[in-house]
Amino acid sequence: DVKVTQSSRYLVKRTGEKVFLECVQDMDHENMFWYRQDPGLGLRLIYFSYDVKMKEKGDIPEGYSVSREKKERFSLILESASTNQTSMYLCASSTYRENYGYTFGSGTRLTVV
Amino acid sequence: SQQGEEDPQALSIQEGENATMNCSYKTSINNLQWYRQNSGRGLVHLILIRSNEREKHSGRLRVTLDTSKKSSSLLITASRAADTASYFCGTGTASKLTFGTGTRLQVTL
Numbered sequence: 001d002v003k004v005t006q007s008s009r010y011l012v013k014r015t016g017e018k019v020f021l022e023c024v025q026d027m028d029h030e031n032m033f034w035y036r037q038d039p040g041l042g043l044r045l046i047y048f049s050y051d052v053k054m055k056e057k058g059d060i061p062e063g064y065s066v067s068r069e070k071k072e073r074f075s076l077i078l079e080s081a082s083t084n085q086t087s088m089y090l091c092a093s094s095t096y097r098e099n100y101g102y103t104f105g106s107g108t109r110l111t112v113v
Numbered sequence: 114s115q116q117g118e119e120d121p122q123a124l125s126i127q128e129g130e131n132a133t134m135n136c137s138y139k140t141s142i143n144n145l146q147w148y149r150q151n152s153g154r155g156l157v158h159l160i161l162i163r164s165n166e167r168e169k170h171s172g173r174l175r176v177t178l179d180t181s182k183k184s185s186s187l188l189i190t191a192s193r194a195a196d197t198a199s200y201f202c203g204t205g206t207a208s209k210l211t212f213g214t215g216t217r218l219q220v221t222l
Contacts, residue, residue: 035212042201042214043156043201045209045210048208050208058209096208101203102148102203104148104156104157105155106155107153
């Protein structure tokens with residue numbers, strides 16, 4: 001069964017810590033995405049990547065960076081975690097080859113204290 | 114910036130009834146997609162409709178698209194308790210998709 005795997009379901013970090021959220025897909029998809037989801041605000045795109053070592057800013061990139069060293073892995077980095085980054089983080093992937101939509105991971109609920 | 118917006122924000126129906134939710138968007142699209150999210154989980158792709166299509170069916174799902182009004186609707190027929198979830202429309206391309214805030218559907222027995 002094809003899937004997108006996020007390394008942690010729940011994560012608690014302290015303010016100022018550097019946080020890594022990992023995402024791996026096994027579908028050979030070209031595109032990968034990081035969204036955050038907050039009540040009343042829906043899903044907002046943080047960063048996306050359409051190829052290895054390529055990255056593009058989404059709508060809310062401030063305070064985040066990403067890394068895509070291999071096609072199957074897309075990491076989201078919070079350089080210095082803050083309480084306003086407490087959120088649900090969703091990783092997704094897609095391909096240009098088929099119009100089957102995005103495949104999402106199960107999400108990581110991050111709490112920054 | 115959010116491209117699509119779902120309406121209503123919340124919908125409560127009884128099992129066996131039909132549920133209709135709508136999506137409006139602002140700019141031209143290549144396709145529009147609907148997703149379901151069960152509480153605290155990731156989104157699951159339900160159906161995609163291309164900009165040159167007007168209607169599409171998948172099981173108990175029926176999606177319509179009106180590009181002149183920049184709107185789409187998702188109809189779930191004969192709803193079940195298991196349909197309880199949030200539903201999102203996504204607009205954009207394979208390389209960038211934006212979502213609204215979703216419709217929370219509650220199906221009661």
